[in-house]
Amino acid sequence: MSVEVSQCKVEEALEIVVGKWKPVILLHLLHEGTKRFSELKRSMPGITQKMLTKQLRELEDEDIIQRVIYPQVPPKVEYSMTDYGRTLAPILESMHEWGEKHVLHKQKMVFSSEQDENVQ
Amino acid sequence: MSVEVSQCKVEEALEIVVGKWKPVILLHLLHEGTKRFSELKRSMPGITQKMLTKQLRELEDEDIIQRVIYPQVPPKVEYSMTDYGRTLAPILESMHEWGEKHVLHKQKMVFSSEQDENVQ
DNA sequence: CCGTATCCAATTAGATACTG
DNA sequence: CAGTATCTAATTGGATACGG
Numbered sequence: 001m002s003v004e005v006s007q008c009k010v011e012e013a014l015e016i017v018v019g020k021w022k023p024v025i026l027l028h029l030l031h032e033g034t035k036r037f038s039e040l041k042r043s044m045p046g047i048t049q050k051m052l053t054k055q056l057r058e059l060e061d062e063d064i065i066q067r068v069i070y071p072q073v074p075p076k077v078e079y080s081m082t083d084y085g086r087t088l089a090p091i092l093e094s095m096h097e098w099g100e101k102h103v104l105h106k107q108k109m110v111f112s113s114e115q116d117e118n119v120q
Numbered sequence: 121m122s123v124e125v126s127q128c129k130v131e132e133a134l135e136i137v138v139g140k141w142k143p144v145i146l147l148h149l150l151h152e153g154t155k156r157f158s159e160l161k162r163s164m165p166g167i168t169q170k171m172l173t174k175q176l177r178e179l180e181d182e183d184i185i186q187r188v189i190y191p192q193v194p195p196k197v198e199y200s201m202t203d204y205g206r207t208l209a210p211i212l213e214s215m216h217e218w219g220e221k222h223v224l225h226k227q228k229m230v231f232s233s234e235q236d237e238n239v240q
Numbered sequence: 241c242c243g244t245a246t247c248c249a250a251t252t253a254g255a256t257a258c259t260g
Numbered sequence: 261c262a263g264t265a266t267c268t269a270a271t272t273g274g275a276t277a278c279g280g
Contacts, residue, residue, distance in 0.1 A: 009219030010143035010212055016222070018138050020273085023130035037242060048274060053243060062222075063229055074241040075280085084225065091218055092130055094211050099129030102136070102182075105204065109183055140253085157262055168254060173263065194261040195260085 016062055016088065021047055021055050023092065026081070029065060030089055034080040064088065136182055136208065141167055141175050143212065146201070149185060150209055154200040184208065 017023055024044055029035060035043075041052055056079060059065045064085035070076040137143055144164055149155060155163075161172055176199060179185045184205035190196040 008144050008147055008216070009223060010137075010147065010215045012219030012222050013215035014138055014143060014219075017130075018134055023134060024128050027128055027130065049243070051273070063225065077242060088218065091211070091214050094214060095130045095133035096128070098208065098211055099132030099134075102132050103129060105183065169263070171253070197262060
């Protein structure tokens with residue numbers, strides 16, 4: 001019983017996890033628990049407020065993370081994984097692991113192509 | 121020993137697998153073995169020749185798939201997974217599985233929000 | 241502090257035509 | 261058959277300013 005590729009659902013999973021910043025956000029929340037907006041922003045140098053907000057909204061809409069607003073001045077908003085979102089953890093960890101190996105693999109590829117050049 | 125998020129390598133893995141069509145291409149090659157260009161194109165209605173070529177080149181550059189050119193007229197080019205590429209299989213299958221569940225989860229989310237509306 | 245709105249630059253993707 | 265080239269449309273992302 002092989003998987004029907006025509007009804008490919010890999011993309012469903014991918015859309016959750018992709019975007020330049022989503023995996024980083026998710027790993028932060030998975031490993032460090034609840035974080036507030038400004039903490040997340042600080043831990044991701046280079047991200048703009050607009051992008052962080054957008055990525056967080058998308059993750060919230062998909063029920064991966066939850067947002068808790070404290071009605072106070074100045075405002076305080078905390079983000080954390082939902083139980084459902086935590087079901088993504090194994091995939092994220094596998095990808096992290098594979099990604100680390102892939103960095104090494106790319107180095108080997110570059111190295112052997114340099115060798116080839118020397119042979120010519 | 122927790123994972124250092126600052127050196128996040130999930131993105132390394134993601135870059136391989138993302139792009140509107142890459143997961144579909146990879147699942148085709150994983151499940152059906154060697155395929156030629158025109159077969160892949162036929163099995164992905166909606167993809168343009170330009171996009172298919174581009175995605176295939178990127179996967180080839182990363183050593184995930186290999187291209188074999190038969191020097192004949194008309195031309196014949198066959199694509200298949202590399203041994204290295206096949207190490208992605210578990211991740212792709214996990215994502216496929218999670219994706220299927222997520223489709224159901226989204227349906228439940230829509231259903232319960234419809235219930236909410238009726239309660240008002 | 242935590243956003244939204246707007247404008248603009250850059251990247252990405254489709255349609256189409258052409259080639260060995 | 262398996263591409264490349266070109267032009268254009270659409271999407272994405274950054275910078276900046278402003279608001280509750």
